[in-house]
Amino acid sequence: MPYAEVAVNAPSASSGRCFSYCIPPGMDVVPGQLVRVPFGSRILEGAIVEINETPAFEHTRDLTAVIEEVPPVSPQHLQLAQWISSHYLASLFECIALMLPPGFERKSLTFLTLPDRSETLEHPDLRLNEDQEHVLATVRDMGRVGLKEIERDIGEKRAQSAISGLIRRGLLTRSYELVSARVKPKTGLVVEAARHLDERELDTVLGRSKQRRALYEFIASSTGPVSWASVRQATGCTKALLASLVARGIVSAREVTVTRDPLAGRLVNPSSPLQLTGAQRFALQEIVSSLGKRSASSAVFLLHGVTGSGKTEVYLQSLAAAVSQGKRGIVLVPEISLTPQTIERFSARFPGRVAVMHSHLTLGEQFDEWQRIEKGEFDVVVGPRSAIFTPVSNLGLVVIDEEHEWTYKQQEPAPRYHAREVAIKLAEMTGATVVLGSATPSTETFYSASRGNYRLLTLPERVTPFENTPLPEVKVVDMRNELKSGNSELFSRILSAAVTDAVNNDEQVILFLNRRGASTFVQCRKCGYVLRCRRCDISLTYHSITDTLVCHLCNYRMRAPGVCPKCGNPRIRFLGTGTQRLEEEAVAAFAPARVIRWDSDATKGKNAHERILGEFTRHEADILIGTQMITKGLDIPNVTVVGVMNADTGINLPDFRAAERTFQVLSQVAGRAGRGERGGKVFFQTYNPDHFAIESAARHDYRHFYDIEIIYRRQLSYPPFSKLASIVYSHTNDAVCRTEAARLKKELEEEREARGISELDILGPAPAYIHRLRGRYRWQIVLRGRDPSGFLSEFPLGRGWTVDIDPVGLV
């Protein structure tokens, strides 16, 4: 009698815990399959992880059923899910769910029905309140009512108390139903002429009906089968008319599965490989030679090349090499750069063989794309971080473009995985090669490359249509001097002059506003000094209610100073200029230049991105104002001036990666200028002209940045010299939250001593950077050490705690 170990979709079945079930005779199951299982009083979904002759638990119940709509998860993906579950401390079922087709819903709906025996209904001394009468009447009328509907009627709280009262008295029963597949394959009617009639037959078979004749002729004139939907649209005929033709046996009609293809109707001109530079050729050779090797360990390459150095061409030719060996590839790109241009670039090189996974596709399109990947209809899958989980068999190559991007880390909900780490793990299991590409690699990745864990491939030159266009010249503008000289405008004099010049010459300008983290820190307007935590070296966050400065890692607090502690200046200001104000000031300062704004407010609605971008590309506007969004994929030769309004706000985010982020963003913005033959100028307005992140970005010098950054990381033992884990407690009451966090910290410390672990710092508790979220307060503890994930895996956290391993951004 075989038994199945099942990962159940229940919140308390956290981490990798499984439950044992008996496989009833006649039920055919394999590991990786989705099943329904009895769990307490409910039926839940689960995934079979293992099948054994003996159960791991004595008292087993039977599996209820197999969920047929979903193909079993492959053994490799199952293994990957287990790794994600143990490393990121997420429930195994949630991790397996990452591998399921899009649109697979895992919701359980509750329904209310009357009990079978209805004699209790007539019981005389049952006193019911108004809500209960209402619920009972509704259920009597409808037979079966969804819990959601009752809740909509009388509110969640009242519905629950009324219903539980009724159930206790035996007047009502509750049942559950699982919605497992919200999306289904789409079918459509296809018609075809069954046989061709000659002139003489036409009249005898079709009769005198003109309409009938027109419909037949339309169908007969098309070569092969056509969809009924298109025929109906063209002829205006009804289904009854079609039926009369089918009945006469001269037209055949059948239901077929229709593929919802996101690339349908887009004609691409197939592109051929481009001529490579020496460095590109070398990189390609190295990658291709690793493809052939069937070694157990993975080969990870870091392809480090400045903007425009031709990384994509190396990806394309590496993929082509993998495909020619009968293998397949996955290309991960940050969501924001998954533009039509990117997709076209890949699909042009592999016509008809590229799958696109994208959150902007309809669920139906995602579903069909996924199914076709599973069937092996594609050689290359392009998509955001979740595309790493698509069922690509015979994986040979994984490309992660812009590997430093934080969008590769899933934040919410769990599992909070990093697609880069998952890809490396998957490659390790499949023997695939990984190529990490970036102009500004993350410090961790570059460190790995410098240690020889990854192989470093460098593309030093820019390959643009105008041979060897130098990187644009960057001018760092010291805003302290502007203030001293009496200019308190947003635009420095030099930027103002450059913009005016460009507009007069019929050239275009991009003004970039770094909005992230603005207005949370205190900065001296004279010397640019920003207060930082002495222990954690992250900037202190200003809290206006208490007029204090707080460190969000270790909870160090101080009263906000009235004068600058460094130079004594009383003008300590709070930054925060919106894109709207910048737009207004730009319109006023550079009239009659045409200004458009591109930020998350301006791009609400479908195709807004493409519309605004198109407008600017066609030179219907002279100045483009934007935030982070404009740093990606904009490639407009006519842009000759790029101004960064506040280059240093990013530096002051309370995040140990703030300098790295700033460097990356500035480098990317600087790459937006001078992509045409006229070259370009870039201006960084800043209060910190000497900061190494700004300096290195201005000099286009990654190594300079890295060499300094790695020293700071070592000094403060931040990654890559340690690993971090952030654990957050959230509660509606701030004091409860703080007390619980303090209690857990003590327990963690005791556990650390008990286990004799030396390399583990426990920082905090401190209020989380977003202290209040959706009405709940949040406090966090940060663990820093060699293996915080391993430490926490044997230390179950109670209710209300969430874990984030290797957190990115404002934790």
Next chain:
DNA sequence: AGCACGCCGACT
């Protein structure tokens, strides 16, 4: 999501 269990205060 329910149900059992256990702890604590108010009452017979």
Next chain:
DNA sequence: GTCGGCGTGCTC
């Protein structure tokens, strides 16, 4: 002593 509120943990 006993009833019942609710907070906590378990469901193979």
